[in-house]
Amino acid sequence: MTVIHTNDNTALYVKDWGEGEPVILLHGWPLSADSWDWISLKLVESGYRVISYDRRGFGRSDQPWQGYDYDTLADDLKNVIEDKQLKDVSIVGFSMGGGEVARYLSRHHSQYIKKVALISSVVPFLAKTDDHVDGVDGSVFEGMIDGILDDRYHFFTEFFKDFYGVGTLSQDVSPEFLAWNVQVASQASLKSTIDCVRAFAYTDFRPDLSAFDVPTLVIHGTQDKTVPIAVTAHAVKNALPHAHVIEYEGEPHGVLETQKARVAQDLINFFKD
Numbered sequence: 001m002t003v004i005h006t007n008d009n010t011a012l013y014v015k016d017w018g019e020g021e022p023v024i025l026l027h028g029w030p031l032s033a034d035s036w037d038w039i040s041l042k043l044v045e046s047g048y049r050v051i052s053y054d055r056r057g058f059g060r061s062d063q064p065w066q067g068y069d070y071d072t073l074a075d076d077l078k079n080v081i082e083d084k085q086l087k088d089v090s091i092v093g094f095s096m097g098g099g100e101v102a103r104y105l106s107r108h109h110s111q112y113i114k115k116v117a118l119i120s121s122v123v124p125f126l127a128k129t130d131d132h133v134d135g136v137d138g139s140v141f142e143g144m145i146d147g148i149l150d151d152r153y154h155f156f157t158e159f160f161k162d163f164y165g166v167g168t169l170s171q172d173v174s175p176e177f178l179a180w181n182v183q184v185a186s187q188a189s190l191k192s193t194i195d196c197v198r199a200f201a202y203t204d205f206r207p208d209l210s211a212f213d214v215p216t217l218v219i220h221g222t223q224d225k226t227v228p229i230a231v232t233a234h235a236v237k238n239a240l241p242h243a244h245v246i247e248y249e250g251e252p253h254g255v256l257e258t259q260k261a262r263v264a265q266d267l268i269n270f271f272k273d
Contacts, residue, residue: 013060018044028095032059042264057192068195074103105211117217165252221251
């Protein structure tokens with residue numbers, strides 16, 4: 001096990017597998033680095049050094065009271081890059097992790113970054129506001145918080161059904177896999193779980209898009225009910241004409257599992273291109 005310490009001395013649990021060009025994988029809410037394991041294996045087998053870590057407050061990392069804003073999370077990512085002495089690194093952010101990619105680029109720039117990828121990402125903005133009328137109404141996010149506070153184990157049991165498109169795909173994920181997701185989500189602190197809902201829901205990354213000055217891949221399922229494609233991947237495509245956007249027809253939010261082989265191959269193709 002590798003542990004690194006951030007600027008505020010928060011210990012982050014880090015996996016560092018393989019050798020070759022470095023890739024950092026950022027997990028989604030409310031999971032951990034383990035959600036990348038299958039894809040990580042495929043990347044290592046293809047000759048990449050794969051680094052993933054549990055976001056502060058989640059998995060096996062420390063659970064401080066504060067630091068669940070994207071500025072701090074981007075600084076945590078910078079600490080990982082510095083600790084591992086990485087250069088020409090590709091960064092992949094899934095769901096909430098896409099926000100860390102965006103904020104890192106705008107806050108710390110792309111000196112050490114080769115490529116970035118956003119998968120089912122919350123970038124550039126989820127919430128509905130006066131200047132973002134097509135966004136998701138704030139009542140949805142407040143309802144999530146209420147459900148977590150009331151009974152987060154029940155909430156996550158239902159939440160992951162939509163996350164992985166249970167009942168909408170030709171082959172659903174297994175009940176055991178869904179139960180594992182609830183278990184992982186339950187490892188996180190209640191404070192980090194709630195604070196991160198507010199972070200990914202209400203952080204506006206539209207100003208950060210101008211910092212995307214490296215090759216960018218966007219992958220998103222067309223039937224994503226958790227992070228709607230219209231206000232995220234389509235908006236990124238409009239703002240970043242150079243981005244390569246791949247839509248997974250009929251797929252839900254959790255493509256790291258429902259289309260794991262395809263995601264792995266699309267990432268490998270992107271890194272090698």
